[in-house]
Amino acid sequence: MRTFVEVLQQNSVHADRAIRFVRSSGEERTISYAELWLEARRRAYALRKLGLAKGDRVALILTEADEFVLTFVGALTAGIVAVPMYPPQSLAKLEAYSETVQHILAASGASVLVTNEQLKEMIDAYLASSSEGRAALPGLRVVLERDLREPEGFDASDEAEPWRVSLDDLAFLQFTSGSTSRPKGVMVTHRNLTVNSHAIMFDGLRSTPEDRGVSWLPLYHDMGLIGFVIAPLYALVPVMFLPTTAFIRRPSLWLDAIHRFRGTITFAPNFAFALATRAVTEAQAGQWDLSCLRALGCGAEPIQADVLGAFLDRFGKHGLRPESILPSYGMAEATLAITFSDLTAPLTTDRVDAKAMQAGKARPANGGASLELVSCGRPLPCHELAIVGPDGAPLGQREVGEIWVRGPSVAAGYFNEPEATEAAFGGGWLRTGDLGYTVAGEVYLCGRSKDLIILGGKNYFPQDIERVASSVEGVRDGHCVAFSCLTASGAERAVVVAEAKRGAGGVAQAITQAVRAQIGVQLSEVALIKRGTLAKTSSGKVRRREMKRRFEAGELEVASDVDEGITPSPHAEAVRTSGAAARNEGGRAGGAPARVEGVIDGIQ
Numbered sequence: 001m002r003t004f005v006e007v008l009q010q011n012s013v014h015a016d017r018a019i020r021f022v023r024s025s026g027e028e029r030t031i032s033y034a035e036l037w038l039e040a041r042r043r044a045y046a047l048r049k050l051g052l053a054k055g056d057r058v059a060l061i062l063t064e065a066d067e068f069v070l071t072f073v074g075a076l077t078a079g080i081v082a083v084p085m086y087p088p089q090s091l092a093k094l095e096a097y098s099e100t101v102q103h104i105l106a107a108s109g110a111s112v113l114v115t116n117e118q119l120k121e122m123i124d125a126y127l128a129s130s131s132e133g134r135a136a137l138p139g140l141r142v143v144l145e146r147d148l149r150e151p152e153g154f155d156a157s158d159e160a161e162p163w164r165v166s167l168d169d170l171a172f173l174q175f176t177s178g179s180t181s182r183p184k185g186v187m188v189t190h191r192n193l194t195v196n197s198h199a200i201m202f203d204g205l206r207s208t209p210e211d212r213g214v215s216w217l218p219l220y221h222d223m224g225l226i227g228f229v230i231a232p233l234y235a236l237v238p239v240m241f242l243p244t245t246a247f248i249r250r251p252s253l254w255l256d257a258i259h260r261f262r263g264t265i266t267f268a269p270n271f272a273f274a275l276a277t278r279a280v281t282e283a284q285a286g287q288w289d290l291s292c293l294r295a296l297g298c299g300a301e302p303i304q305a306d307v308l309g310a311f312l313d314r315f316g317k318h319g320l321r322p323e324s325i326l327p328s329y330g331m332a333e334a335t336l337a338i339t340f341s342d343l344t345a346p347l348t349t350d351r352v353d354a355k356a357m358q359a360g361k362a363r364p365a366n367g368g369a370s371l372e373l374v375s376c377g378r379p380l381p382c383h384e385l386a387i388v389g390p391d392g393a394p395l396g397q398r399e400v401g402e403i404w405v406r407g408p409s410v411a412a413g414y415f416n417e418p419e420a421t422e423a424a425f426g427g428g429w430l431r432t433g434d435l436g437y438t439v440a441g442e443v444y445l446c447g448r449s450k451d452l453i454i455l456g457g458k459n460y461f462p463q464d465i466e467r468v469a470s471s472v473e474g475v476r477d478g479h480c481v482a483f484s485c486l487t488a489s490g491a492e493r494a495v496v497v498a499e500a501k502r503g504a505g506g507v508a509q510a511i512t513q514a515v516r517a518q519i520g521v522q523l524s525e526v527a528l529i530k531r532g533t534l535a536k537t538s539s540g541k542v543r544r545r546e547m548k549r550r551f552e553a554g555e556l557e558v559a560s561d562v563d564e565g566i567t568p569s570p571h572a573e574a575v576r577t578s579g580a581a582a583r584n585e586g587g588r589a590g591g592a593p594a595r596v597e598g599v600i601d602g603i604q
Helices: 004-011 033-049 065-077 091-108 117-129 131-136 190-204 222-234 244-249 252-261 270-279 305-316 354-358 418-428 462-470 507-518 544-553 570-578
Strands: 018-022 028-032 057-060 081-084 112-115 141-144 170-175 185-189 213-215 239-241 265-268 295-298 325-330 337-340 349-353 370-374 384-388 401-406 430-439 442-448 453-455 458-460 475-486 492-500 525-529
Touching (some): 004 065, 004 222, 028 065, 065 081, 065 239, 081 091, 190 222, 213 222, 244 252, 305 325, 354 458, 370 442, 442 462, 453 475, 453 492, 458 462, 462 475, 462 507, 475 507, 475 544, 507 525
Parallel strands (some): 057 081, 112 141, 492 525
Antiparallel strands (some): 325 337, 349 370, 384 401, 401 430, 475 492
8 A cells, every 4th residue: 555645756757648627727837756756755845944834724715726735735745734725715714614623723733824826815915904813723823835846945856755654643623514513624544545436536437647637626625636636647537627716607618628728627516516517608608529438426415317318318418328327415624524435337316205204204106195205325445334223223224323333534533622532433434424324235315314304203304395496496506404493382383494596486485485395395485685695615515404593593694685686475575574483583794794605605
């Protein structure tokens, strides 16, 4: 087994291999494997010159992919623990963003933060104006990425390795997205990286050096960082990196890059497939030939069969093969990948009886209301997956329970969080908190155990309600959330909070009718909120529990029909006027500002 640093060094002999970056300006930069190793050593030297020692933490907030990758590999080469962090997406929400920055910097104990000129000015200004910020981060130095490029005294001919990295050394801290709690730093070791990278590239993707990757995914999250920066280097697979924000503005850039670069491997969350299907025009698609694509991965959020089906239908005439689709399942606590679908098989789905699912049984549908779930495939070799009940006992096939995982990809725990580590990693299994079931060894995801909505003794998954609500005309696609709240008598009631498009009318009533007809759930409340105020993580996941908290605290920024062109339901009117959400009367307008929603929430 080779550490990532050994891979960087040994890859430097392959003069024909390179990484290509498309910067936000549109300028392209190509870095050969030999140059990558040289830059890794150069920046490792520069970081050591700052006084950082092996095991120290360095935080990275960098907007350009090439700056991020070169600094990241430099940190790992020096034995310094990298802490990837996402850049601010909106000046208007800088204060909320800074709260997250302070939390991660304090939790990681990072003594140096590397950023660029524009962000340094904002970060310095905020920390200087906040006594709490400076007090919580004593000794923090904010340095510029450009100052790492040409460190004085660096000798490119010196191959000495003063801090040799071992497989069991800590490589970096991958902070969780914070969709269910405050972000925690997952401790990813070099062994975790090596094992999971091999499993992804050779067991899951069956890669060869003839493959080419294309990615627009953010590099501060595991799917973009491990899936396209680290893992491909183990298999000598060149990658083209596109700016995340450029994809959001113009989704056609993703597929156009696959066509031009002859990409064979790409991954994206479910929302990206829906966005591309809807937003790419025939003129943009032009003469695309997508027959080169053999692994079209989907993960990181609930996968919808109809979304993937529509994408395959839309671009099938451009050579996209149905067999290329590759649903998968993973999480930061398992480094990245947990399961992969069969690379040679078309999309596999399971249509189950909706009423049976309410009782925790994934019984095949036979008429009546049903749900279609997507197979995420089988566990990676040398890893185990179990479906367990509330008592920890294994469940049988088609029984819904919590997914537990164990194997060498499971991370070492949460940094400086012993109680959280014991709760999630104790006993030899990673308790994922995800609900699912198996059929013939393949895994189907249902939702999060703590987000389950229980009404009248029946179980409902909020993702199913959100899927229906999102399909209603006038609702911004993917911008809704479902949860349950307690009434004064202690009974549960179902609530949907959604962002509506400007000029849409009767949305709340349409959501109520659609959810009742398709899921069988009678909603007690539909609150229509202002555009851009649905809380999301930096990776675009809905912060369901945060929205529930805001609803109960009366902090929702409810849309007015004057400002947004929305005709609210009577429930939404109650939300706007009473401010008594905790007493079963909805939330009020105004209140606390929305927290960071991340790059994805700008999608229309």
